[in-house]
Amino acid sequence: MLDSAPTGRAESDRSSESPRERGALAYIAYYCVRRRRQLLVGAVIMVLAAGMVVAAARDQWSNGGFTTKSGAAADAEKAAARLGADSADLILYVRADAPVDDAAVADQGRRLTETIAGRTGVTAARSYWTTGSPLLRARDGRGALISVDLAGTERDTVATARDLVPAAREASGALTVSATGPAWTNAQATAQSEHDLKRGELLAAPLTLLILLLAFGSLTAAALPIAIGAVSVAGALAALAALTHVLPISVFAINICASLGFALAVDYALFVVTRYREEIAAGTDATRAIARSMAKAGHAVLFSAATVALCLSALFVFPLELLRSLACASMLVVAISAVTTVFLLPALLAVLGPRLDRLDPFRRLRRKARTRPEGGGSPLWHRIASVSTARPIVTGGIAVLLLLLLATPFTNARFHIVDEKILPSASEAHRTADSLRTDFADPPERVIPVILPDTHPAADAAAIDAYARRLSLLPQVVHVLADTGDYRAGAPVPGTQPTAAAATPRAGTVVRVVSAANSQAPQTVALVHEVRDLPAPGPHLVAGKAAELSDTKHALRHALPYGAAIVVLGTLVMLFMFTRSVLVPVKAVLMGLLSLTATLGALVFVFQDGHLRSVVGDFTTSGSLEATMPLLTLAIGFGISVDYEVFLIARIKEEYERTGDNTRAIVFGIEHTGRLFTAAALIVAAGMVALSLSHVTLLKMVGVGLAVAVVVDATLVRGILVPSLMRLTGRANWWAPSFPWRIVHRDVLVNAKLPDARAEITPAVAGPKATAVPEAPEETVS
Numbered sequence: 040m041l042d043s044a045p046t047g048r049a050e051s052d053r054s055s056e057s058p059r060e061r062g063a064l065a066y067i068a069y070y071c072v073r074r075r076r077q078l079l080v081g082a083v084i085m086v087l088a089a090g091m092v093v094a095a096a097r098d099q100w101s102n103g104g105f106t107t108k109s110g111a112a113a114d115a116e117k118a119a120a121r122l123g124a125d126s127a128d129l130i131l132y133v134r135a136d137a138p139v140d141d142a143a144v145a146d147q148g149r150r151l152t153e154t155i156a157g158r159t160g161v162t163a164a165r166s167y168w169t170t171g172s173p174l175l176r177a178r179d180g181r182g183a184l185i186s187v188d189l190a191g192t193e194r195d196t197v198a199t200a201r202d203l204v205p206a207a208r209e210a211s212g213a214l215t216v217s218a219t220g221p222a223w224t225n226a227q228a229t230a231q232s233e234h235d236l237k238r239g240e241l242l243a244a245p246l247t248l249l250i251l252l253l254a255f256g257s258l259t260a261a262a263l264p265i266a267i268g269a270v271s272v273a274g275a276l277a278a279l280a281a282l283t284h285v286l287p288i289s290v291f292a293i294n295i296c297a298s299l300g301f302a303l304a305v306d307y308a309l310f311v312v313t314r315y316r317e318e319i320a321a322g323t324d325a326t327r328a329i330a331r332s333m334a335k336a337g338h339a340v341l342f343s344a345a346t347v348a349l350c351l352s353a354l355f356v357f358p359l360e361l362l363r364s365l366a367c368a369s370m371l372v373v374a375i376s377a378v379t380t381v382f383l384l385p386a387l388l389a390v391l392g393p394r395l396d397r398l399d400p401f402r403r404l405r406r407k408a409r410t411r412p413e414g415g416g417s418p419l420w421h422r423i424a425s426v427s428t429a430r431p432i433v434t435g436g437i438a439v440l441l442l443l444l445l446a447t448p449f450t451n452a453r454f455h456i457v458d459e460k461i462l463p464s465a466s467e468a469h470r471t472a473d474s475l476r477t478d479f480a481d482p483p484e485r486v487i488p489v490i491l492p493d494t495h496p497a498a499d500a501a502a503i504d505a506y507a508r509r510l511s512l513l514p515q516v517v518h519v520l521a522d523t524g525d526y527r528a529g530a531p532v533p534g535t536q537p538t539a540a541a542a543t544p545r546a547g548t549v550v551r552v553v554s555a556a557n558s559q560a561p562q563t564v565a566l567v568h569e570v571r572d573l574p575a576p577g578p579h580l581v582a583g584k585a586a587e588l589s590d591t592k593h594a595l596r597h598a599l600p601y602g603a604a605i606v607v608l609g610t611l612v613m614l615f616m617f618t619r620s621v622l623v624p625v626k627a628v629l630m631g632l633l634s635l636t637a638t639l640g641a642l643v644f645v646f647q648d649g650h651l652r653s654v655v656g657d658f659t660t661s662g663s664l665e666a667t668m669p670l671l672t673l674a675i676g677f678g679i680s681v682d683y684e685v686f687l688i689a690r691i692k693e694e695y696e697r698t699g700d701n702t703r704a705i706v707f708g709i710e711h712t713g714r715l716f717t718a719a720a721l722i723v724a725a726g727m728v729a730l731s732l733s734h735v736t737l738l739k740m741v742g743v744g745l746a747v748a749v750v751v752d753a754t755l756v757r758g759i760l761v762p763s764l765m766r767l768t769g770r771a772n773w774w775a776p777s778f779p780w781r782i783v784h785r786d787v788l789v790n791a792k793l794p795d796a797r798a799e800i801t802p803a804v805a806g807p808k809a810t811a812v813p814e815a816p817e818e819t820v821s
Contacts, residue, residue, distance in 0.1 A: 062338075064333045065331070065333060067333065068330040068385040071382055072326055072385055072389040074386070075386035078386040079386055082383055085273065086273040090273065092280045093276045096280035096281075096283050099288075100292075100293070101193065101194050101288055101290065102194055103221065103361070104361035104362075105359065105667060106359070107358050107359060107591050108358075109358055110591070111590060112581065112583070113587075114580060115581055116582050118490045118492050122490065125488075125582065126483075126582065126584065127186040127188060127483070128200070128221055129189060129196075129218060129222045130184055130185070130187070130220040130475070130483060131155070131185040131187065131204075132216070133166075133185060133214050133215070134216075135148075135215075136181070138180045139168070139183045140180065144214070147214055148214070151210055151211055151214065152164050152168060154207075154210045160190050160195065160196075160203070161189060161199070165186045173481075174486060174551070182478055187203070192287070193222075193225065197225045197229065199222070217474070218471060219471035220468070223467070223468045224459045224461070224462065227467065228290075228462060228737075231462065231733075231734050231735050232293065232294050232733065232735050232738060235729075235733040235734060236293060236729065239294075239298070239728060243298065243725050243726050247264075247302075248262070250721045250722055251718070254714075254718040255316075257397065260316070263384070263388070264308035267304045267305065267379055267380055267384055267387075268302075268304040268308070271304035271372070271375055271379040272304070274379065275297075275371060275375045275376070278371055279292055279371065282371070286367065287360055288364050288367070288368055289361050289368070291361075292369075295365060295368070295369065295671070296372040298727055298729040299745075301726050302726025303347070303376045303723075304379060304380060307344075307376060309718065309719060310336045310719075311336045311380060311384055312384075314332040314335055315332040318331050326389070329389060330385075333381065339689070340377055341377055342613075342685060343685065343686075344373050344376065344377035346610065346678050346685070349605075349613065350610070350674045351373070351678065352366065352370065353602040353605040353606045353674060354602065354674055356598045356602045359595075361667055417713050417714045419713075420710050421706065423713070423758050424709035424762050427758070427766070431762075431763040434759050434763045435767070437759075438759040439633070439760065442755065443633075445638075446636040446637045446640040448640045448643040449640040449642075449643050451643065452643045453664065454592060454664050455559040455664070455666065456584070456588050458472070459472045460736070461665070461736045462734070462735065464657075472484075476557075481517070484558045485553055485555075485556070485558065487552040487554060487581060488582040488583055489510070489570060489580070489582075490579065491575060492577075493546065494547065494548050496523075496548045503523050503576060504521070504531075506521075506576050507519045507521040507524075507550055508529050508530065508531075509573060510550065511528060511529055513569050515566045516554060516555070516566065517553045517554065520551040521551070554585070558583065558585040564589050567581055567583075567589050595670070607628055610627070610631075614628075614684075617685060618689075618692065619775045620688075620772060621776070622768055626761075630684075630760055631680040631681060631684070632677075634756050635748060637747075638673075638676060638744055638748040638751065641747045642664060642672070642743070646660070646739075646743075648660070655731055655739060655743050656734075656739065658736045659736065665740065672741050676749070679723065679748070680748070683753060683757060686715075687708060687709070687712055688708075690707075690708040691709075691765070692704070695773065701765070701770060701772065702766055709758065713758060716753045716757055720749040723749040724750055727742040727743070729742065730743075730745075731743045
């Protein structure tokens with residue numbers, strides 16, 4: 040309860056505080072306590088409004104963006120579109136009870152093709168019945184394809200496909216129609232991700248509540264971080280929905296940002312609430328405890344958010360719309376999580392006051408366990424840190440070997456771009472694509488269109504014939520279809536005739552190379568390079584998915600050093616400013632990279648090699664990894680790794696400055712933060728459950744990757760590798776060059792420290808110090 044007395048008491052409290060307790064965050068905390076009712080009512084209104092904003096943006100999310108739009112393959116697709124040879128946005132597989140050449144079936148097929156071509160949003164529709172192309176006829180003669188080009192952006196093509204596929208089924212009569220292709224794959228992935236989001240969050244929230252309950256020993260205290268996480272996610276999704284009107288925001292950002300925002304916001308609230316309970320246990324009045332908590336733990340929260348945002352900003356150098364979209368969305372959700380923690384959490388703490396530790400189901404158990412001194416830390420983490428510092432070479436070496444062992448599968452990593460295999464095998468897009476591979480002699484994914492924009496089919500027939508012969512001799516080529524005929528092993532196939540296009544006066548021709556392997560296979564990508572290098576009758580462009588994969592991988596490799604430089608150099612500078620040490624930032628970066636390499640190894644082991652399906656859920660293995668999601672996982676995982684490093688090093692250095700004993704400070708820091716890091720890592724891992732349970736392999740990959748990253752980092756790296764290395768380097772940990780100007784105030788580390796040695800992480804505030812807080816006017820919570 041709060042009195043309506045004047046605010047003089049609060050002002051007096053503030054005037055008696057040290058300068059670091061009167062920082063900006065402390066003043067914000069005082070303001071939030073004073074305006075707590077308005078802030079809480081505003082938060083409720085914002086959550087309700089956010090729900091309406093997100094619901095209204097259902098069709099505004101971007102789809103695709105997995106390939107570069109600036110490579111040679113993109114230019115080839117534009118040229119192919121003018122000649123009707125570009126990759127189809129939508130493929131309809133039509134089956135009949137009679138042969139497709141039967142007069143009645145052919146008539147129905149032509150009418151269906153014309154109906155589709157006349158639909159809004161369709162730029163072209165080509166079928167076996169309108170072109171006569173053998174590539175569009177099934178082996179058994181009872182199936183044929185309709186290849187559909189759709190207008191607009193990838194978001195527009197998905198919206199068109201949602202309406203077009205049901206309409207095509209209604210107009211098909213006795214024919215059976217199933218769909219696949221990029222537009223239909225994206226449409227089904229969008230629907231699946233929306234369903235998975237609801238199911239995953241319903242499971243992640245109870246898991247997080249259980250972890251917090253074990254950490255705090257109070258339902259009330261555990262509910263606080265949950266509330267902060269819920270408000271952060273609602274605000275972030277509303278902001279993303281608004282951004283869709285300005286920028287293309289991927290539909291997968293909904294799932295990733297909901298899980299990431301919830302996990303980070305709960306972590307941030309965990310740090311602040313832990314500090315608040317320490318202050319209360321020390322006898323500080325409630326209002327001043329809130330201000331001190333925000334001035335200290337809140338400082339670390341803001342630094343953490345800035346670090347994660349810095350790592351995510353490196354994704355902007357990659358020329359893929361998807362990565363830039365997810366980077367923008369993730370940075371936004373991180374910022375909103377930090378802002379919600381800074382402004383809303385003080386208001387919630389002020390309202391609860393001494394009632395924070397009510398509803399404690401473990402009260403009796405904790406009373407029996409209070410034989411340990413009040414200032415003691417975790418005995419388990421004390422033993423781990425003691426062993427690591429006593430035998431640093433042995434323990435550190437074992438930790439490094441384990442991480443390298445986890446990273447071993449990454450040496451065989453292969454990458455691909457998104458296709459229908461990101462969906463469950465039972466989904467229509469995936470099932471239909473599998474049917475095309477088995478039912479057609481030359482599935483669409485194996486066709487590599489070669490565009491000759493300045494070559495005339497009739498005037499340059501001899502040159503086209505010679506070029507097609509050379510193409511058919513290349514390794515991995517089954518045969519070549521050109522205007523002059525069908526070619527195999529360097530010679531025309533007997534009985535084949537020139538196509539009708541050879542008699543037209545148009546400029547430009549298409550030579551279709553049919554490969555022996557699918558478009559994602561390494562040998563097909565190698566074939567693309569050989570086709571590009573082979574002399575042709577005039578300029579030539581290579582289109583198709585294999586060419587897109589080649590260009591995308593090249594673009595990612597080219598941008599990777601720049602992205603890595605942003606992350607590494609930016610992190611080194613920020614950690615140096617924060618720790619005033621040269622060696623500690625370097626070790627933090629190296630350990631972060633080693634830890635994340637182990638994470639990549641785990642991704643290869645699971646998603647490329649197909650292990651642990653019983654643990655992570657079923658998915659389709661294609662023998663390679665999707666190229667974009669590991670980059671996103673690395674950016675987020677590295678930011679969280681540096682985040683934990685800051686909290687730990689700050690606590691160790693604080694003790695080192697007090698005692699001057701390096702080894703004792705290391706053990707002390709691990710002992711008094713290990714349990715908190717374990718809880719924080721488990722919370723992030725629980726938040727990733729929402730992604731790892733998804734039926735979309737892309738989301739599952741991010742969830743599993745981040746869960747592995749935080750658990751390995753909070754246990755193997757922080758518990759063993761960090762103390763071992765810091766023990767070996769000794770006093771050199773704290774060396775820094777002297778400058779004539781001061782980079783960072785000496786107290787910045789103290790402001791960011793974690794719970795004091797005198798406070799417990801798990802016990803509730805139930806002792807006499809907590810309950811003896813006096814009644815106070817206006818801003819003091821009683």
